[in-house]
Amino acid sequence: MASIAEMFHPLQAYLHNSKRKFEEKWRRPLVERGKLDDFKILQTLGTGSFGRVMLVKPKKDNNSSYALKMLEKAHVVKTKQVKHTISEIKTMDAFEFPFLITLEYFFKNNVYLCLVMPFINGGEMFSHLRQQKKFSEELTRFYSAQVILAFEYIHYVGIVYRDLKPENILVDKDGYLKLTDYGFCKKIDDQRTYTLCGTPEYLAPEIILSQGYNKSVDWWALGILMFEMAAGYPPFYARDPMKIYEKIVSGKYIPANHFSKSLKDLIGNILQVDRTKRYGVMKDGANDVKRHVFFKDTLWSTILFKTAKPPINNYTDKTDDKGSIDALGEMIIKKSSKNLLLKNFRTLNTICQCLRVQASKNIRVK
Incomplete structure (x- = not known):
């Protein structure tokens, strides 16, 4: 049986350091990183009321795979999910832990909010x-x-x-x-x-x-x-x-x-x-x-620290699975010459500031 010291002291130090990093990220402005043209869309991974999740690769790095979650701004506003959506993005951006999905890139265009996350290829x-x-x-x-x-x-x-x-x-x-x-x-x-x-x-x-x-x-x-x-x-x-x-x-x-x-x-x-x-x-x-x-x-x-051997590790690599394209259909990327719903997403940092300062109040964020 593992000793109490072995089990808990290293983790407490890790948590203390991780909280400091989280607070620094949570307080900082949410800065856009990347753009849609930086990625090559390979296939559809999943769909939902929010939009679609696509498997993508950076055009300059063919060895890396990511999951691109594309949220239609019109749908986010229609369903009154602006505050919750920005909160989700902010949380994902601040998290840094081995068993949590983190945000690698974030950007928006005239139609979409785009979240780029690591592609986890073992499935749900x-x-x-x-x-x-x-x-x-x-x-x-x-x-x-x-x-x-x-x-x-x-x-x-x-x-x-x-x-x-x-x-x-x-x-x-x-x-x-x-x-x-x-x-x-x-x-x-x-x-x-x-x-x-x-x-x-x-x-x-x-x-x-x-x-x-x-x-x-x-x-x-x-x-x-x-x-x-x-x-x-x-x-x-x-x-x-x-x-x-x-x-x-x-x-x-x-x-x-x-x-x-x-x-x-x-x-x-x-x-x-x-x-x-x-x-x-x-x-x-x-x-x-x-x-x-x-x-x-x-x-x-x-x-x-992921040094324990998993009881089972023969999970299929999904990156070569082309079936999801046939099942879900390729996504038609909407385009617009006009920045849709600009007032709702004019400044994400203002919304993030409201989330931090007014977290305990029931407010409508515009």
């Missing part, structure tokens, strides 16, 4: 879980450890994530994870927030009951994720979302028969409706989870 955890039906406890442990470390970092810098689910976790070709999609991230520091957001099966009781919440909701979601990884289905499920909410608030669920005693115990301590008893939220914070017997053989520093 959701796809792997659906294919394998369920994960072994060894793989569940390995993946959970990375999410725990990511949450430690996210919470240490004052952010609440609020959208943990298999669809928002990418697996790289070596078998390590990257959390993505920061649309629900919010900088709250030690404050509470009341927004109802997230995926029904992963919502914490305090969100459903409109009680006001903070990082506690992320730890609850970790318990849901661990259960779903090891069982192949979430602990609280029904066709009707209202039935799901009733089950969540009751806190009653049935562990899968094949769960080990230690896994049952850890999930039970995380899925506590009473936040004062929930692992991850109490006095010792994440250490209550990390010191649990389920992780007794986990060397946390080897996870953090």
Whole structure:
């Protein structure tokens, strides 16, 4: 079993240094880097109401691959997501952690906001879980450890994530994870927030009951994720979302028969409706989870620095997969000689300043 000193002291120093870097990035103006003409678009990776994510390569560096997320400014304004979108960009730009997607380039043109991120070519955890039906406890442990470390970092810098689910976790070709999609991230520091957001099966009781919440909701979601990884289905499920909410608030669920005693115990301590008893939220914070017997053989520093050998690492390299073009169709890039919705995106730095100064106020950003 790893010593307490080995497990925690290196990480605390790492977190302290990482927070300083985060604060520096969070305070600085958001500067555009790059332009659309710098990249060669290869294929469509995915679509959504926001637009599309494209696989691209820099024209001057054919050895690097990136994911280009193109957001139509008109849609962002129509759905009143200007503030949230800029907050997501700002958060992605400030994050710097091994298990979090970061922003490599950012620019806008007359039609689009463009976010360029590293291309993670192992696919979504959701796809792997659906294919394998369920994960072994060894793989569940390995993946959970990375999410725990990511949450430690996210919470240490004052952010609440609020959208943990298999669809928002990418697996790289070596078998390590990257959390993505920061649309629900919010900088709250030690404050509470009341927004109802997230995926029904992963919502914490305090969100459903409109009680006001903070990082506690992320730890609850970790318990849901661990259960779903090891069982192949979430602990609280029904066709009707209202039935799901009733089950969540009751806190009653049935562990899968094949769960080990230690896994049952850890999930039970995380899925506590009473936040004062929930692992991850109490006095010792994440250490209550990390010191649990389920992780007794986990060397946390080897996870953090990616020197631990993943239980499985034969993930397919998606860069040569041409099927997504046929399935989704090639994207027609819209062009305009006029800078559309200029007043809404005239100065991103002004919006970012409002996000920092008015984070606790309900304001409309123009």
